[in-house]
Amino acid sequence: MDKTKLFTKIKLRELVLKNRVVVSPMCQYMAVDGHVQDWHLAHHSRFALGGVGLAFVEATGVTRNGRITHGCTGIWNDQHISGLRKIVDLYKSQNVAVGIQIGHAGRRASAARPWDGAQPIENGELDEAPWECFAPSAIPEQHGHPTPRCMTTSDIQETIDAFALATQRALDAGFDTIEIHGAHGYLIHSFFSPISNQRKDAYGGDLYKRMQFPLRVTEAVREIWPKEMPLFYRVSAVDGVPGGISIEDTAELAKELKSRGVDVIDCSSGGMTKPATLSKEKLARGYQVPYADYIRSAVGIKTMAVGLIIEPQEAEDILQNEQADLVAIAREMISNPNWTYHAALELDTDNPHDVLPDSYAFHLARRDHNLIAKSRSGN
Ligand SMILES: Cc1cc2nc3c(=O)[nH]c(=O)nc-3n(C[C@H](O)[C@H](O)[C@H](O)COP(=O)(O)O)c2cc1C
Numbered sequence: 001m002d003k004t005k006l007f008t009k010i011k012l013r014e015l016v017l018k019n020r021v022v023v024s025p026m027c028q029y030m031a032v033d034g035h036v037q038d039w040h041l042a043h044h045s046r047f048a049l050g051g052v053g054l055a056f057v058e059a060t061g062v063t064r065n066g067r068i069t070h071g072c073t074g075i076w077n078d079q080h081i082s083g084l085r086k087i088v089d090l091y092k093s094q095n096v097a098v099g100i101q102i103g104h105a106g107r108r109a110s111a112a113r114p115w116d117g118a119q120p121i122e123n124g125e126l127d128e129a130p131w132e133c134f135a136p137s138a139i140p141e142q143h144g145h146p147t148p149r150c151m152t153t154s155d156i157q158e159t160i161d162a163f164a165l166a167t168q169r170a171l172d173a174g175f176d177t178i179e180i181h182g183a184h185g186y187l188i189h190s191f192f193s194p195i196s197n198q199r200k201d202a203y204g205g206d207l208y209k210r211m212q213f214p215l216r217v218t219e220a221v222r223e224i225w226p227k228e229m230p231l232f233y234r235v236s237a238v239d240g241v242p243g244g245i246s247i248e249d250t251a252e253l254a255k256e257l258k259s260r261g262v263d264v265i266d267c268s269s270g271g272m273t274k275p276a277t278l279s280k281e282k283l284a285r286g287y288q289v290p291y292a293d294y295i296r297s298a299v300g301i302k303t304m305a306v307g308l309i310i311e312p313q314e315a316e317d318i319l320q321n322e323q324a325d326l327v328a329i330a331r332e333m334i335s336n337p338n339w340t341y342h343a344a345l346e347l348d349t350d351n352p353h354d355v356l357p358d359s360y361a362f363h364l365a366r367r368d369h370n371l372i373a374k375s376r377s378g379n
Pocket of ligand 1: 024025026027028058059101181183184234268306307308309328329330331332
């Protein structure tokens with residue numbers, strides 16, 4: 001019997017994942033007017049064939065203005081559904097569950113792609129026009145960045161409605177789950193953090209007022225998303241800057257999210273004053289795992305750990321120590337899309353080749369059988 005936790009199934013509502021390895025959402029910046037391109041199919045095929053339990057499609061804009069860059073995928077239009085469905089079909093053909101992260105970039109919209117500097121687009125630069133950003137308050141992310149327009153209550157309502165419409169489209173495309181992007185300084189997170197939200201109305205002020213927009217979005221998504229299907233929510237568990245949100249604040253939010261039908265809190269961090277994933281800061285392996293651990297025990301909700309989880313044994317230890325229920329991997333998955341297969345080998349599971357499709361598994365199993373010595377290095 002297989003003793004690993006990484007390869008133990010998990011049931012989230014009626015969705016059963018064959019293992020606990022999750023591909024974290026990763027923007028590709030390769031879409032055209034929000035539409036999926038061949039690149040996305042090639043990119044996702046790598047993970048679909050590698051045997052993960054669940055994969056997320058990148059942060060996908062619920063409105064055109066809610067994209068981070070001109071290259072981000074969108075779900076603001078019914079025309080986007082067919083491209084997204086191709087990604088879904090690809091994963092389903094390999095018995096891999098697939099989700100989509102939906103979001104709105106808020107004051108961090110209208111940016112250049114990472115390899116073009118990730119800064120706000122200036123007029124005429126790169127032949128791509130900037131667009132107006134909005135946010136809970138008219139506070140730029142950094143000194144020198146454009147000042148976003150302060151959202152009116154009708155902007156707020158329209159954006160909540162856009163999340164609901166996006167949810168219906170995700171359902172029509174065939175996704176198994178949705179993740180609400182509530183992290184990394186984008187719109188939802190920017191309502192929650194006092195650094196970016198200084199409103200005096202029902203959507204700003206104390207912790208509970210700052211939660212209102214995230215909660216209204218979640219309620220709108222949950223109302224459309226079927227009861228038997230799970231819902232993820234990505235938090236920036238801490239802002240990591242003075243005056244920002246703390247892990248205790250996030251635990252309060254997670255309690256409210258849980259009562260509104262969120263099943264898994266995906267625990268990231270940062271992004272309030274600079275892009276979280278483009279940081280040059282030195283970080284330790286598994287640096288965000290303590291957040292997943294804290295939220296899991298303080299709130300009694302399933303969590304997903306993410307961030308510099310590289311070795312299979314590290315992932316297994318997180319699950320064995322009950323610090324999280326799922327492990328999300330981004331960059332290491334780009335480096336090695338067969339990570340799950342290598343994890344199965346390294347953790348000495350019963351039938352590691354079974355992680356892969358038959359047409360790969362058969363030949364690797366036969367090769368290993370043919371080898372005189374069992375060690376992969378041939379020693
Ligand atoms: C190319 C790239 C694109 C990313 N896009 C997203 C995204 O769309 N949504 C999101 O929440 N995080 C995004 N992230 C962050 C990852 O999901 C993940 O949280 C982060 O990279 C840490 O995990 P890792 O150390 O395994 O890479 C992205 C990261 C990378 C490297």
